[in-house]
Amino acid sequence: MSSIDYDKTFDATLVKRDQITHDTYLFGFQSDVDIQLEPAEHFQILMKDSDGIDINRNYTPILSQKRYFEVPIKIYPQGSLTPILAKMSINTRLQMQRKIGKLAYVGANKFIIAPKINKQFQIFKTILMICGGTGITPAYSIIKHVCQNKDPLQMHLLYANKTSQDILLKDQISKLQNECPNLKVTHILDKEPGYNGLQGYVSLNVLKSVFPSPNSETIGTYCGPTAMNKVVAELYKNYNLQTVVKF
Ligand SMILES: Cc1cc2nc3c(=O)[nH]c(=O)nc-3n(C[C@H](O)[C@H](O)[C@H](O)COP(=O)(O)OP(=O)(O)OC[C@H]3O[C@@H](n4cnc5c(N)ncnc54)[C@H](O)[C@@H]3O)c2cc1C
Incomplete structure (x- = not known):
């Protein structure tokens, strides 16, 4: 069945x-x-x-x-x-x-945007993912699928949390990063003084420092708390991304 x-x-x-x-x-x-x-x-x-x-x-x-x-x-x-x-x-x-969500990944770099009303897929070479807290879940499911199937999709994950204690699927993400050369992960924490990675909130400077320059073959995605989603939607506009989807 x-x-x-x-x-x-x-x-x-x-x-x-x-x-x-x-x-x-x-x-x-x-x-x-x-x-x-x-x-x-x-x-x-x-x-x-x-x-x-x-x-x-x-x-x-x-x-x-x-x-x-x-x-x-x-x-x-x-x-x-x-x-x-x-x-x-x-x-x-x-x-x-x-x-049905706002974005479907059907494998081999093929995405369907708004699958409820659209059946056509688009091919992207690179996906940018900005996630906060439990907003990691859709990004993680794509990352896992791409790594397991060895799809040639370049993946850049920027994962925002309050502290390192809040990072979900930390070991699983790090294992995938070790096994999958096309996955780059950056963590950013806003309430962990002394953290030796990126600190603070996601900003345009952060995007520029961790993501490759976008082009027509790049799709930007995001999923997080409402306040963060509003900021990220604006940041993506200023980052000149043509295709942006909130999971
Ligand atoms: C597509 C999608 C996928 C999702 N996937 C996941 C997932 O994989 N895992 C996950 O954990 N979550 C996920 N979520 C979020 C999830 O759907 C719920 O929103 C979440 O679990 C909270 O539900 P709740 O009923 O317990 O809290 P709610 O009652 O919705 O409240 C959430 C928080 O907001 C506060 N709040 C409620 N009403 C107000 C108000 N009027 N003013 C101020 N504060 C208020 C509450 O006190 C609480 O702290 C997803 C959401 C979407 C849209």
């Missing part, structure tokens, strides 16, 4: 929850149907709060097999859904929906 269609709902069981940083857990779900997602695709957890109000939230797996997927989820103590997930018993059943 092929993968379930976009926007179709399905049931899944929570089978694993391992703490991976001070505020983030790796959740593992077993689905009743084949839900193998493509790199950067996401699903939605459909839930209602105690007043019956919908609290639907999106998540991007970093591992997606036929009926099993894993996703790191940061817990917001004041959030609506994540505190429920943090306490949920293993074997709890959840309703989910497969979603």
Whole structure:
């Protein structure tokens, strides 16, 4: 059976929850149907709060097999859904929906921008990725796919966090960087005095210092907290990138 269609709902069981940083857990779900997602695709957890109000939230797996997927989820103590997930018993059943994102990577340097309305792919030689916190998940799924398949895509990741304790998938990213010559990773931290890498927020000077000069074969991507996304969208404009997509 092929993968379930976009926007179709399905049931899944929570089978694993391992703490991976001070505020983030790796959740593992077993689905009743084949839900193998493509790199950067996401699903939605459909839930209602105690007043019956919908609290639907999106998540991007970093591992997606036929009926099993894993996703790191940061817990917001004041959030609506994540505190429920943090306490949920293993074997709890959840309703989910497969979603179509703003960018699909179909392999061999081919990207489909706005796949909901567009079926044509575009080829890029270089991808720039600016991610903050849990915004790493779509970038990571593309990086993993490119490295595993030895696609000739040049990848530049700028990963922003508060401190080194907040960096998600640190070991996995560093392993991929060692194994995959076309991946360049730069970390930037804004609340770790004494850190001997880049410090502060992402700025135009930071982009110029870590990314290659863009051309028509470069795609810029980003995913992070709302405030960071606004800044990065402006920075990309000033960096003269023609193609920019927020995951
Ligand atoms: C395409 C996509 C993919 C995503 N993938 C992932 C992923 O892989 N992993 C992941 O962890 N997250 C991911 N997210 C984020 C995720 O969907 C949720 O937004 C997140 O888990 C928070 O959900 P919540 O219901 O717990 O918090 P929310 O209730 O949405 O609140 C989040 C934070 O905002 C604060 N807040 C809420 N309302 C207000 C307000 N009115 N004013 C000020 N502050 C407020 C809350 O106190 C809390 O700190 C993704 C989002 C998108 C759009």
